Amino acid sequence: MASRSHVHEFPLSHGGRRIPAIGMGTAASLPITKQPFLHAIECGYRHFDTASLYESEQPLGEAIAEALSLGLINSREELFITSKLWSTDSHHHLVLPAIQKTLSNLKLEYVDLYLIHCPFSITPGKYEYPPNQEDVLEMDYKGVWTAMEECHKLGLAKSIGVSNFTCKKLEDLLLVATIPPAINQVELNPVWQQHKLREYCKSKNILLEAFSPLGSCGSQWGTNKIVGCNVIGEIAKAKGKSVAQVCLRWVYEQGVVVIVKSFNDERMKENLDIFDWNLSEEELKKIADIPQSRNFIIHVISEIGPFKSLNDLWDGEI
Numbered sequence: 001m002a003s004r005s006h007v008h009e010f011p012l013s014h015g016g017r018r019i020p021a022i023g024m025g026t027a028a029s030l031p032i033t034k035q036p037f038l039h040a041i042e043c044g045y046r047h048f049d050t051a052s053l054y055e056s057e058q059p060l061g062e063a064i065a066e067a068l069s070l071g072l073i074n075s076r077e078e079l080f081i082t083s084k085l086w087s088t089d090s091h092h093h094l095v096l097p098a099i100q101k102t103l104s105n106l107k108l109e110y111v112d113l114y115l116i117h118c119p120f121s122i123t124p125g126k127y128e129y130p131p132n133q134e135d136v137l138e139m140d141y142k143g144v145w146t147a148m149e150e151c152h153k154l155g156l157a158k159s160i161g162v163s164n165f166t167c168k169k170l171e172d173l174l175l176v177a178t179i180p181p182a183i184n185q186v187e188l189n190p191v192w193q194q195h196k197l198r199e200y201c202k203s204k205n206i207l208l209e210a211f212s213p214l215g216s217c218g219s220q221w222g223t224n225k226i227v228g229c230n231v232i233g234e235i236a237k238a239k240g241k242s243v244a245q246v247c248l249r250w251v252y253e254q255g256v257v258v259i260v261k262s263f264n265d266e267r268m269k270e271n272l273d274i275f276d277w278n279l280s281e282e283e284l285k286k287i288a289d290i291p292q293s294r295n296f297i298i299h300v301i302s303e304i305g306p307f308k309s310l311n312d313l314w315d316g317e318i
């Protein structure tokens with residue numbers, strides 16, 4: 001096994017494997033090129049979070065191939081690559097072809113982690129996002145998860161998991177799972193701390209991953225609520241750290257994997273620099289007291305679909 005000895009990691013529940021504590025996000029406005037990923041590998045990133053929906057698999061695959069040929073890494077095993085099954089393919093018979101397409105885009109034999117992107121399905125063939133409301137369907141958990149388990153058994157995904165699942169949806173999934181999900185990737189940051197979900201996942205040995213740890217600030221779908229939060233700003237100023245670093249460090253100290261996206265060379269390095277300092281008890285207490293609100297929007301609420309309200313989608317976790 002190739003070494004990631006310099007990388008901070010958390011244990012996964014599947015087969016004694018480990019996951020780097022920080023990963024680079026790859027969701028961005030198109031077009032996405034290989035350049036930021038190559039630079040990220042040079043900076044020391046070893047964990048990348050892609051998805052068929054983001055159209056970042058192909059450029060990431062090109063960057064991995066180039067990093068290997070340039071000797072930036074010695075072997076593919078030094079990397080931890082996650083991709084996700086989009087809802088259009090969240091149908092029993094479409095899961096295997098979807099992961100095969102993902103692997104072909106990435107030019108890899110396997111992904112380290114394959115996630116069900118969202119807890120619903122979309123009519124096969126309808127790839128546009130946001131989807132037409134008549135195309136949003138209830139997901140057949142048993143059919144889809146059995147196919148995910150098959151991907152794992154075939155060695156195409158070393159671990160499998162989910163994303164955007166609530167406690168209730170995890171409970172439903174666990175009823176039909178032979179292999180429990182190793183990960184649940186969700187919105188988690190100082191402004192949406194997810195205490196209930198964290199307790200539940202801990203009790204089921206499911207590791208949480210935090211997406212949008214900075215609230216996706218600066219992107220067309222993001223919020224400045226997190227980076228503009230006074231409490232975090234004051235802590236950052238007092239410690240001589242950036243607001244982003246305080247947010248990322250906070251996630252790490254909660255025992256949660258953090259996925260952050262930056263395609264800017266300086267911010268990429270800044271975001272990795274969170275491991276040799278810590279937040280004090282008093283600072284953690286101040287962050288714990290920040291008023292909470294969910295910010296990530298999934299466009300699937302409608303009278304005709306499976307989720308009539310935000311409450312339905314998030315099972316009251318709002």
Ligand code: NDP
Nearest residue numbers: 025026027163211212213214215216218244260261262263
């Ligand atoms: P983030 O919270 O990571 O924020 C990204 C934004 O913050 C970018 O605009 C980036 O700009 C900026 N930024 C990054 N670092 C800094 C810094 N140090 N200082 C100031 N600004 C900074 O949002 P994302 O929504 O991108 O979440 C991260 C990843 O999580 C995604 O890329 C994706 O891989 C995953 N994700 C998964 C979802 C799911 O449903 N499973 C949903 C949403 C995201 P710049 O690039 O210019 O630095």
